[in-house]
Structures are given as structure tokens and as C-alpha cells.
Amino acid sequence: MTRSEFDDIRAHIAADEGDSDELLLIARTLLDDLEQARLREATLQARYLELLTAARATMASDAVGDPNPLTFLRHALGRRGQMPSADEDVMRILSDARTAAALIAHLTEVPPPRPRPSARMSRCVGPSRRLAR
Template structure:
């Protein structure tokens, strides 16, 4: 049995629908946990509260480019939602 990680998926592991959903749920949970840890760290005065989020994004190759503007990064997701490509809650 192949362990599901972004690396194994990138390496070409063939996944069924269930495995893709499991991986997606695990990735979402890790990013959500990092975001929550970042908020908690900021409230406690941690010197680098974004470290948790930065780590998770870096692992996925998803750090924003240097000089990226937050509103532009958010606009990409908003545009995808408007186009029906991303399910809204």
C-alpha cells in the first residue's frame, strides 16, 4: 500500500477517488491547523506567528511570490468561486 503524501502523488502514484478525497481532507486539515496555530501564536505574542502557515505552504510549493499583494491572492480564489470552480460553504 502506498502512503499518501503530496510527494507520492507528485511521483505519479495512481489514486482512486477515495484516496484523492482522503489526501485532500488531510491537506485541508493540516492547513487549517497551521492557520489556527498561527492565530493562537499571534494572540500569545509569538515572535513569528506565521511560521506554522509558512511551513505548510512551503511543503506544498505554495508560498506566494515575493511582493505578492494579499488582495490579489484572495482575488484568484474569489474569481474561481464566481466561475463555479470552487465550492462555497
């Protein structure tokens, strides 16, 4: 939703005040929550783009033989206070990166198709199941 759509909805809610004030209060609260979620999403997208740009610039800098190719990434991480500071942080970060890579690889796997139950199988399951005598 755009900012003007939020404003239009707020104006509509304000015009309808009267006998259902509690419902309008809930609508205002939900609209505020939705607007905050959109703001957080936009902020996260901007931060992601900043990190992606820094990572790409780092790789391009390394490709042309720059003596200090990590400058872009150091700057982006440093501005957010995300630079590792101790050996413990480094080992934890490397472990987290390996775990994230494994999880992402697992997410991209296509699960095998589930077998369809056969006619015989459907007769043998469920609450009305009868055993052969």
C-alpha cells in the same frame, strides 16, 4: 468503502469470470476508479486538516504574542510549494481570496421563496393560452 470491501468486491468479480468478461472488465474499471476517487478524497482531507491546523496554530501563536506567529502557516505552505514568490502572485492571490470570500458568502445566503402561481396565472400560461376578446 473500506479497503476490505474493495478487496471483497474484487474477489467476487474474479470468481464470476466467464461468459460476461466485458461486463466484468467494466466493473473492475469502475471499482478502480472508485478506489482512486476515495484515495484522492482522503488525501485532500489530510491536506485540508494540515492547513486548518497550521491556520489555527498561527492564530493561537498570534494571540499569545509570539513575535513570529506565521511560522506554522509558512511551514505548511512551503512544504507544498504554495508560498507566493512575486508581487504579481501576491496581488492575484489577494484577488482570488476576495472572490472566494464573496462566493462563499453568496452560497450561505438563503434564496427567497418562489411565489406560488395563482389560479389566474395558471390560466394565462402554457400552450393552450387564450386571449380575452
